[in-house]
Amino acid sequence: MSVANGRALLATPGPTNIPDRVLQAMMRPAEELNTAAMIALTDGLLGDLKRLFRTEAQTYIYAANGHGGWEAALTNVLSRGDKVLVLSSGRFAMGWGEMAGFMGADVEVLSGSWRAAVDPAAVEARLRRDPDHEIKAVLVVQIDTASGVVNDIQAIRKAIDAAGHPALYMVDGVASVACMPFEMDAWGIDVAMSASQKGLMTSPGLAFVAASDKAHRAHERATMKTLYWDWTSRRSPLHYMKHCGTPPEHLMFGLRAAFDMIFEEGLEAIWSRHALLAGATHAAVSKWAEGQALSFNIVEPSQRAASVTPVLLQGYEPDALAEYTRAVCGVTLGSGIGDLTGKAFRLAHMGHVNAPMVLGAISSVEMALQALQVPHGSGGAAAAIAHLSQGASQDRATL
Ligand SMILES: *Cc1c(COP(=O)(O)O)cnc(C)c1O
Numbered sequence: 001m002s003v004a005n006g007r008a009l010l011a012t013p014g015p016t017n018i019p020d021r022v023l024q025a026m027m028r029p030a031e032e033l034n035t036a037a038m039i040a041l042t043d044g045l046l047g048d049l050k051r052l053f054r055t056e057a058q059t060y061i062y063a064a065n066g067h068g069g070w071e072a073a074l075t076n077v078l079s080r081g082d083k084v085l086v087l088s089s090g091r092f093a094m095g096w097g098e099m100a101g102f103m104g105a106d107v108e109v110l111s112g113s114w115r116a117a118v119d120p121a122a123v124e125a126r127l128r129r130d131p132d133h134e135i136k137a138v139l140v141v142q143i144d145t146a147s148g149v150v151n152d153i154q155a156i157r158k159a160i161d162a163a164g165h166p167a168l169y170m171v172d173g174v175a176s177v178a179c180m181p182f183e184m185d186a187w188g189i190d191v192a193m194s195a196s197q198k199g200l201m202t203s204p205g206l207a208f209v210a211a212s213d214k215a216h217r218a219h220e221r222a223t224m225k226t227l228y229w230d231w232t233s234r235r236s237p238l239h240y241m242k243h244c245g246t247p248p249e250h251l252m253f254g255l256r257a258a259f260d261m262i263f264e265e266g267l268e269a270i271w272s273r274h275a276l277l278a279g280a281t282h283a284a285v286s287k288w289a290e291g292q293a294l295s296f297n298i299v300e301p302s303q304r305a306a307s308v309t310p311v312l313l314q315g316y317e318p319d320a321l322a323e324y325t326r327a328v329c330g331v332t333l334g335s336g337i338g339d340l341t342g343k344a345f346r347l348a349h350m351g352h353v354n355a356p357m358v359l360g361a362i363s364s365v366e367m368a369l370q371a372l373q374v375p376h377g378s379g380g381a382a383a384a385i386a387h388l389s390q391g392a393s394q395d396r397a398t399l
Pocket residue numbers: 014065066067068092141143144145172173174175195204
């Protein structure tokens with residue numbers, strides 16, 4: 001007997017649940033691409049991206065997924081043979097680094113753990129051993145969606161400054177922008193990138209880059225440039241050039257609605273909502289872990305991400321658990337990827353999520369643990385409820 005019928009719930013860390021308002025905004029005819037309305041739409045989105053990245057820097061929109069955003073960031077500032085330092089803490093900075101290597105950069109990985117955040121002291125030590133400043137860029141992710149870690153972007157900036165190193169600081173905010181604080185200017189980020197389908201609640205297919213003046217100076221010397229990604233041509237006053245061709249109109253209509261929802265709720269309120277829902281998830285996992293079969297991937301509580309929680313499963317098949325929640329409850333969990341393949345499931349609490357969605361996902365996992373007889377501490381869902389009822393209040397309009 002399945003109880004899966006009803007609204008299906010995606011608890012995957014991308015793509016995430018798309019609000020009805022965003023879907024409805026996309027249900028409209030195409031438009032001639034240079035109308036005043038289309039031009040205003042582009043300009044409005046570029047301006048609102050500055051609000052999201054918290055920057056005065058120039059922003060760019062690409063018809064691409066997050067991988068495209070990675071390529072956009074790299075190609076505009078690097079030349080073949082440039083040395084790039086990748087700060088590893090899971091899968092995604094490594095993926096960005098692999099892309100840089102494919103494009104002809106000389107990639108060095110500062111090895112880290114899959115179970116902990118990047119150590120700023122290790123970054124400082126490595127940069128101090130580069131007196132000739134061969135390293136041109138430092139790549140890091142704020143939240144690594146595979147390991148579930150959150151890196152301290154401000155502390156890593158301080159480490160780069162303490163070493164007196166001029167490398168460009170490049171940060172992936174795909175799984176963190178509009179989920180937790182991201183302060184491009186205050187934290188001295190030179191190139192920030194993100195994508196539409198995680199905290200930004202829109203269909204996959206749009207990538208975003210913001211680039212500082214320092215990044216634009218590197219851009220002038222860079223030789224990896226290709227026309228589609230090129231910042232210079234995209235700064236043209238011609239609307240068509242801002243997209244290097246036809247704008248991805250319907251994705252932009254959807255994104256407009258998503259941005260409206262974000263600014264109506266307020267970024268700070270969104271960060272609080274994510275922190276509270278993440279805390280509820282962590283309360284449930286802490287209970288389950290008492291049975292010794294489940295555990296957090298990220299050991300140190302303060303390093304656990306606000307948008308996704310990977311849960312390790314020992315002696316049991318995570319895929320069987322995910323199959324149960326999907327077929328019986330209508331909840332799709334994220335699977336373990338990279339080092340966690342076959343060892344973990346991931347509970348996302350990212351983007352368009354509220355209390356019943358997160359409690360529903362947690363309760364479905366608990367149902368599966370019971371049905372599949374996986375040893376676990378009971379009361380995970382109750383612990384999540386207790387956490388929410390302590391943290392939420394009626395003046396918090398979003399709950
Ligand atoms: C999802 C993700 C990406 C890649 O985005 P795609 O749209 O799948 O290419 C990059 N970085 C992080 C941190 C992500 O979570």
